[in-house]
Amino acid sequence: MAKILTGKNTSKKEVILQKAASLFKSKSYSAASMRELADIVGVEASSLYNHIGSKSELLQDICFKTGYQFLEQIEKIKNSSNSNVEKIETVIRFHIKTMAENFDEVYVANHEWKHLEEPYLTDFLNIRRNYEKSLMSFIETGIEEKEIRLVNSYVAMLTILSAVRGLEFWQRSKKNVPLQVLENDMVNQLLNGITK
Amino acid sequence: MAKILTGKNTSKKEVILQKAASLFKSKSYSAASMRELADIVGVEASSLYNHIGSKSELLQDICFKTGYQFLEQIEKIKNSSNSNVEKIETVIRFHIKTMAENFDEVYVANHEWKHLEEPYLTDFLNIRRNYEKSLMSFIETGIEEKEIRLVNSYVAMLTILSAVRGLEFWQRSKKNVPLQVLENDMVNQLLNGITK
DNA sequence: AGAAAAAACTAATAAGTGTTAGTTTTGTAA
DNA sequence: TTACAAAACTAACACTTATTAGTTTTTTCT
Missing domain, CATH: 1.10.357.10 (Tetracycline Repressor, domain 2)
Incomplete structure (x- = not known):
């Protein structure tokens, strides 16, 4: 258990959310892919699903x-x-x-x-x-x-x-x-x- | 030759353009597919390419x-x-x-x-x-x-x-x-x- | 150290993408 | 009617998509 903290006080989900917002902003939601988001987060695409639903x-x-x-x-x-x-x-x-x-x-x-x-x-x-x-x-x-x-x-x-x-x-x-x-x-x- | 006119005075390309604008507006460019556009125009996706480049x-x-x-x-x-x-x-x-x-x-x-x-x-x-x-x-x-x-x-x-x-x-x-x-x-x- | 949980990985799936090739149908002009 | 071009069709290609299953690594707690 125990939420792994990346950075100071932010859970990994929050990091993903923040990077997703940035990606969705610059490429638009539809044109942004989960693989791209994973790259930015520094992880494989499938690993994102340990933290988010979809x-x-x-x-x-x-x-x-x-x-x-x-x-x-x-x-x-x-x-x-x-x-x-x-x-x-x-x-x-x-x-x-x-x-x-x-x-x-x-x-x-x-x-x-x-x-x-x-x-x-x-x-x-x-x-x-x-x-x-x-x-x-x-x-x-x-x-x-x-x-x-x-x-x-x-x-x-x-x-x-x-x-x-x-x-x-x-x-x-x-x-x-x-x-x-x-x-x-x-x-x-x-x-x-x-x-x- | 002879541009086929659909409607009154509009070439097929213009019809496609107009329907594309409507589709891009409601679904966004990235989320809109050429097959979807073709459906709206009333034609197969590949047929669009007789009138447009891409x-x-x-x-x-x-x-x-x-x-x-x-x-x-x-x-x-x-x-x-x-x-x-x-x-x-x-x-x-x-x-x-x-x-x-x-x-x-x-x-x-x-x-x-x-x-x-x-x-x-x-x-x-x-x-x-x-x-x-x-x-x-x-x-x-x-x-x-x-x-x-x-x-x-x-x-x-x-x-x-x-x-x-x-x-x-x-x-x-x-x-x-x-x-x-x-x-x-x-x-x-x-x-x-x-x-x- | 050993157990348990969290989070990473690889590999695959099924569906959808834009676009091209090749062929057939349709429409126009001689 | 015959010829020709325009525009439709089917089928396929080569990729990309989100997501899942199964497995291994990493971290955390006792």
């Missing part, structure tokens, strides 16, 4: 870990006493921070979820729909309370979430644009626009 | 057709005599319109380009970088000419392009949110924000 289980783990992470956070924000605009701002900042810290996993959850099998696919989409609803309710309450102009809350939610998702393209130019500038500018543009 | 050529055709379409449009906008803010607005509206009209192809170009082989991958990324540069220059000139607040032009460009790309999620709720509302609201939010 390839699709890897995808499930990545997607749901990320999904619940976001869902949990938005519940916290919901119960805070901030104004609605502040709640939206917090959502945007959390997205950017989480994306910067867990890039591979967030990327995979955003892009490869469609390869989930049922019932996981449905479950995942429900999580996402839930999350979207929460953000929309911030916008709608904000309109009611005169913090926000009268806009279509669905479009505003879509615009915000799409914009933050776009951070995946930022990766490359980390040096040129510091995270703080990106975060502040994006929040500002989404809430206040860019015109004078 | 699977990867299909992806190339889709990506570059879309890429040049956007590049061409932004060149036109560049040469117009509109203000910079108007130019940006035109870009956003063109994105939304093109996305609504050619959804499959735009989606594939946005998501599956990474499966392009060299030298096409490099070429495609150059097209995209070019496009991004043009949009950035609208923003920068807009700042110089006091139309636009002092923002980081890279972040603003990223925010705009990411937001419009997010239209892929809109598809489903076409009925609830008409295209005009979406277009106007998105332009408005990206340029003027949503706060009061």
Whole structure:
């Protein structure tokens, strides 16, 4: 018994999950093979199965870990006493921070979820729909309370979430644009626009 | 000789391309098989090769057709005599319109380009970088000419392009949110924000 | 050291991959 | 009708896929 630890404090399964996320990100889930993953982990493909159930289980783990992470956070924000605009701002900042810290996993959850099998696919989409609803309710309450102009809350939610998702393209130019500038500018543009 | 026409005015190659775009969109390039595509076209897999060169050529055709379409449009906008803010607005509206009209192809170009082989991958990324540069220059000139607040032009460009790309999620709720509302609201939010 | 469990290995399976060769059918033009 | 080309077909090739079975090595605990 006794989980073998690779590295500091991470089980071998966690190592595999992390490398899988990185591989799925760069090659996409379907184009990534278990042999390739095994190579990266430094083991034969069949040995992976001592630690994981299947390839699709890897995808499930990545997607749901990320999904619940976001869902949990938005519940916290919901119960805070901030104004609605502040709640939206917090959502945007959390997205950017989480994306910067867990890039591979967030990327995979955003892009490869469609390869989930049922019932996981449905479950995942429900999580996402839930999350979207929460953000929309911030916008709608904000309109009611005169913090926000009268806009279509669905479009505003879509615009915000799409914009933050776009951070995946930022990766490359980390040096040129510091995270703080990106975060502040994006929040500002989404809430206040860019015109004078 | 004599191109056999399927449908009205479309060659068989065009039919294949269109169905390939739809298939690549829903299953992703790697997970889509030529036998599957053949089924949809109504033919045996090997027969496809009377009309196309290879699977990867299909992806190339889709990506570059879309890429040049956007590049061409932004060149036109560049040469117009509109203000910079108007130019940006035109870009956003063109994105939304093109996305609504050619959804499959735009989606594939946005998501599956990474499966392009060299030298096409490099070429495609150059097209995209070019496009991004043009949009950035609208923003920068807009700042110089006091139309636009002092923002980081890279972040603003990223925010705009990411937001419009997010239209892929809109598809489903076409009925609830008409295209005009979406277009106007998105332009408005990206340029003027949503706060009061 | 000896026992037990964990995790690695080799080898194989059955199914699926893009693509080609060779052949037959279909459609067009003389 | 005869000729020719376009486009369909069947069959096969050479690989790659995820995964399992069975075995051996490594690690851990007593």
